[in-house]
Amino acid sequence: MDPMTETLEEVESICPDCLKEGKVAKIDAQILEENGKIWIKKECQEHGEFKSIYFGDPVLYGRWMKYKVQGDGVENAEIEGGWLEDLPKLYPKHNSQTVLSNLMVTNRCNLRCSYCFMNAGAAGYVYEPSLEELEKMMRQVREERPVPNKAIQITGGEPTVRDDLIEIVELAEEMGFTHIQVNTNGIKLAEDADYCRKLREAGVNTIYMSFDGMSKDANPWIEQNKKAVENLREAELGVVLVPVPIKGSNLHELGDIIRYAADNVDIVRGVNFQPIAFCGRPENVPEENRTKRRVDYALLMEALEEDLGGQIKKEDFYPVPFVHPISKLMENLKGEKQVEFTPNPGCGGATYAFVQEGELVPITRFIDVEGLMDLIRKQSEKSGMFKKARIATSLAKNIMDYVDLDKAPEDLDIKDLIVNALLRGDYGSLGKFHLKSLFIGSMWFQDPWNLNLERLKNCVIHYTTPDGIVPFCAYNGLGIGGKIRERYSMPIEEWEEKTGKKLKEDLWKGGPIS
Template sequence: MSQVIENVESVCPECFKGEEINKIPAQIVEEDGKIWIEKKCPEHGSFKSVVFADSKLYKKWEKYGEAGEGPENVKPLPFSETQLYDKHKSQSVLTNVFVTNRCNLRCSYCFANSGAEGFVYEPSLEELEEMMRQVREEKPVPSKAVQITGGEPTIRNDLLDIVEMAVDMGFRHVQVNTNGIKLAESGEYCQELRDAGVNTIYMSFDGLTKESNPWIEQNKKAIENLRKAGLGVVLVPTVIKDMNLDQLGDIINYAKENLDVVRGVNFQPVSFTGRITNITEEDRESGRVDYATMIKQIEKDLDGQIGEEDWYPVPFVYPISKLVETVKGERQVEFTPSPKCGGATYAFVDGDELVPVTDFVGVEGLIELIEKESEKSGPMKKIRTGISLMRKVSDYIDEEKSPEGVDIKGLIVDAIRGGDYNSLGDFHKKSLFLGSMWFQDAWNLNMDRLSRCVIHYATPEGIVPFCTYNGLNVGQKIREKHSIPVDEWEEKTGKEMRDDLWDGSPIS
């Protein structure tokens, strides 16, 4: 027996295969303890895709989710008259800048189809500056975090110049998305990235076995080099059910053992777009992983150390932004994505065990306190809020269960009161961030979720939400419009595209 939870809008995946974006009505339904999206195209019939394999977890996450105030210049479909939704509702919390579609690997699941698009997209420094300027001038709040991505950014000889430009433009957080091959080849390059202003490396890391991760030795060498350079890394597994679902606990344990350099693990359940848009339904179902399945697998792998109850959706922390606004007296970037966009938890190491922050902090009560404090007004509200927090935070902390050597009260108060990158960094360095982001594709796309996207691409055609840039192939169209043919690029540079490919040689 199914029950309709919500009426939404989506697209037809079969129309999409024919390069047509056809908006159709859809429903979020509960059936047999799971949450699904169901939709019907007049031409291609009905479609059904899992959203959450656990309706209880879905309902818990759905309790959190404030609508934000989005910028005016977000363009979900720059080349189309189709209007996917009325107005974008969230800010550019993280801006992606796509600097090249060349790549030194050919990963089977690449949602950008990098290195195989049949053209070369590689904006100049001047063009990249103009793209980044769009989000730095964004209203009501400029974007403060940028990810340099591709393709493989380290293929560009001027990546350090791009990083320095981003820093000069005022981005407080600069991270590079990479497969890690070049970082493994050169420790000196890792140091140069840090010196240029990179805060974090966001590195593909699909498992600890050769079967799940053919480049595991290169990943490990890259981490060794990053450790020497003092540059933190977030491990990013693309989770595919029939490829590496059994690796999740091992990845977390590896991160725990390298906590001095690994800042977190951000799991990304596979999205069927880019290189794997046109696979069979059987292959899609054998690879599909939802949040609930992933979280339950982690709980099993870690013998219950991190449980389903320890995870909360991203907008759970929205009140912290409002409190920082109260304390600092200025607008802050707000975490207002849909609860369906992702979730996270933090864990601390206590001996050989991982202890989730929820074991010794009443996080729901603490967030309620923060929300109340953020609503204070009147004279000296900054001082009154700080004093009140110092006095009341202890009510939500169980010191006896707190891991040895962790001043959780101090970390929480400093992070909130400081409200800046350095104060948050202290919290991150003493804990392991565990997160998840499941990007949408044409089978499970929900327009309401899309309208609240907080990860945007700065492009030559404007600011584009992540799940239209990749999930609806808008990025490929933008890149092609602003590209040059491969043979022209080869003649211009004196190189051949195939020379980009890593030759697989051992890295000493």
């Protein structure tokens, strides 16, 4: 081994070429530090060596990985039994609960995005479960124990092409989901302001909208996106912007997206970057294409830092499991299991920023978040008589030790916010925080070239499907979703004959189709 190469971790992965041949072959892999970057390297006896970027910055990797935590999984693991034949070969049991479930209601879409592999036109079939089938899928995540899933994303394809989307939302609310978001390209929301209102009244909490740039080159539907934001403001329905960063395409516009979000912080709740992942058809993704287009966390954050003049830095981002002590504290106070944020740190990270006189001020600039989280962790471990009173006293006494009031937003009562949220379970008080701040996050999904099974078995975002509950990166990165969709689909011609519709009629008539 090269003297400049250090093996940081022995893991397991899969062979991309075996996957092309229809096989899921588990192989050994290593997480390496080499030439100032972190790589995942693996070798298949049949197809040779594969090497892919994992983290572009060893310091960021080391800082995030120290927050690894083991989840408890679910008690009724039999509901996971429908993962086809592939996943049991890779690992026997999932380690995490479902924090957010994805419900794919159709693979039809009104656009044809260049990086999309899922739409019906590309697949050659239509996948569109009935209301009764969707109810069964929702029920299986609501029946997870010890913690029923309460947050669901209705996704596609493009969910708004379904005439009964409002009914689907109402059904989700009736079944007890307290957070319902719709993943959409925003075209219909731009065309119909009243539809936005109907979605909110039906129970939608958040719109999760594709938003790949501020120019028409990067985002051909930018004007429709902006109009959708206006209509959502009128409907009082919050939106999270979801760009797909692609090297050579839109990296230079990521800062402008943040600026736009900050200018509309009254209705834009956040920006969640999802760097391009090469899922779908492995045989159609040559190595040169992957290398030219890949964006890892470090590259993304460096682009943001440069474009925003240092207002947001890599050091401001923390991985998802960083907040795990909050779940444990709530368990201690309430005496019952709470949803656990226990993905691998590589699954994603975030920060919050406040807009002050046109500038972005990350929460890390006025709160010692590591010190505060350590305080919360210590309180979560307290036991014995009067523990709630002792925890309350300790938090009230010590919270402000971690806050720099000179740098904090003037109209934000941080002490009151934390006490209400943590001790009284008053999440309404968090609404004040969200209305004044901007969530900035990133989730880099795995594909066959960079897949780490340790990450996969700790995934907390799961698809609920006719064949059971499937982790996100298995559904997309291993092609399991495609198998399920095809199994429960019908050929386009048959669907058109049955419905009296033409698939091409879904396509948006108002502008370019990329």
